[in-house]
Amino acid sequence: MQSVHPTPSSDIYDVVTLPSTNPTSSGHGTSSLEAFAPLISNLQTEAISSLAIRVRSQMNDQPSPPPSCVVMGPPICGSFNLIYCLEFSDNIKWILRIPINGTRSAFTNAALALRSAILTSKYIKKHTTIPVPDIYEFKTNIDDSEIGAPYTLMSFAEGMPLWRRWYDTSLEPTLLQERRIQILEGVAKAMSQLQGLEFPKIGALKFDDPTSLIVTDITEYQTPDERADLSSLEGDDEMPHFCQMGPFSTTQDFFGALMARKHPDWQGDNFSNGMSELLRMMIGCLPLSTPAMKGTLTETFVLTHPDYNYQNFLVADDGALTCVLDWDCISTVPRCIGYSRYPGWITRDWHPMYDYDRATPMENSPEELEEFRREWDRIMGGLLGKDYVPKTHLFEAISLAVEQPMMWSCVMDKMCKKCFQRPLFEVDLGSEVDAEWATPEGGSGSLQEARGSDGGLGSPNRGGIFDHASELGRHSETDYEIDIRSDGGVSGPIPRNTDSEGDPFGGDEQGSTVWSEDSPEDSDYRSWFRGTAVALGSGTLEPEKVAILRETIEGFFRL
16 A cells, blocks of 8 residues: 555546656555556566557547647556556546456466456446446457557546545535535435346456446356465565455355455463354354345345445546546355445444544544445435344444454454343353463453464454554554555545554544453453353354343344
């Protein structure tokens, strides 16, 4: 992820046009251009302008002779793409995107995934009116590329990042609220159009003919491979890593495979095993991916934006939606985490990084976020009728815990606190629990203390998940960072989540940690939950108490 400091006049593509913007800043601890160095060294950059001229001259209704073309400034380093902005002599702008792994040695298994993502975005544009960028040409075969790398030539999207309008404190509160509702309405009307696109399996769409755009099969689901990312930190490899799975015919098969792939090392301590079992209980509560309007029990699956957050949505000054960017890694998914789910910016309070501060204008309060979710329910429910799936923030939290191992403990902390709220039965808090939670200093082993080397939040010798996250460039040294996305877009400010002690887990129940030291009730709950999770993980929790946990979880998801 590339981080830059915001400038007062910056717009979505100011990073392209402002020479003062530093395109080499990186959250990885090294220059982003260094990460892209293997790609850049093989690029035939002198051929970029002629490539754009050739493609445009082959399009209908173009002037003759074709306008000249120049590359505007240095390339921009996105998360996974190198971005060039091109401008023709008649003021038309295009974007050239080149994947970071677009070298002969690295681009071995990525061509099919890139082709699927590009053609799926074209498929969406063909079957809906969602404002998706136009794709003028793409190449996934390096041997066929004029610039020596795979690429996508696409339209330049007009507008500014949604977050700038969502957090526009220059407006009085009433007008700002009206704009926010208009933004939600625009996004909901766009995403609801995916309702009519259903598929028999979970995975990536396959198109045999890129012109007809007829889906001929569902292929493997692509997901980030965090274990490979962590392993690569020991060397010089900064390439993103992905693994392919599936395809899958049921929701339970999908999440079961993700659990097996992403959490294979949970058989280490009883607390983690217990948390794993609780997560499996929650997965079992996910609704079937069935279209309510058709009255069938056969699961079908839907599309959704793969990075459903404000950095990928552009809006006009009045908040009207102008473009939806970055459809990389798009695939079909269960309905409960599909196109109708809450956008990421109105579920911030369910994310481990959430830390609300009234003095920070770039964050909404828990009460505001709950109100926005009610508005979304009203808007999307009116658009979809019985096909609308409510409570998607809960399902999204489960998906986050499964798909992002470095966040699973934080997510499960909050989910369990919301679900159980208080001790449900007596549990033995004897020597086994003490042994699981003893700290090196001999303390009782609170959740705040129990962070030790492999990413878990649960036993004293496991490393805090944000230690690994920091190594991967998840954090900036500044209070806010702006992410230059792979489409050349710029994301909103991301508050750092630290308390006065500099602890990323600091905060109260509305923040990133749900267990605080504020009351005896909290202490009683923490002790009970620790004992319950350890007993569940060790297999010593009585069957009737396991049944109480399961029934409570099922009841929580039915509410």
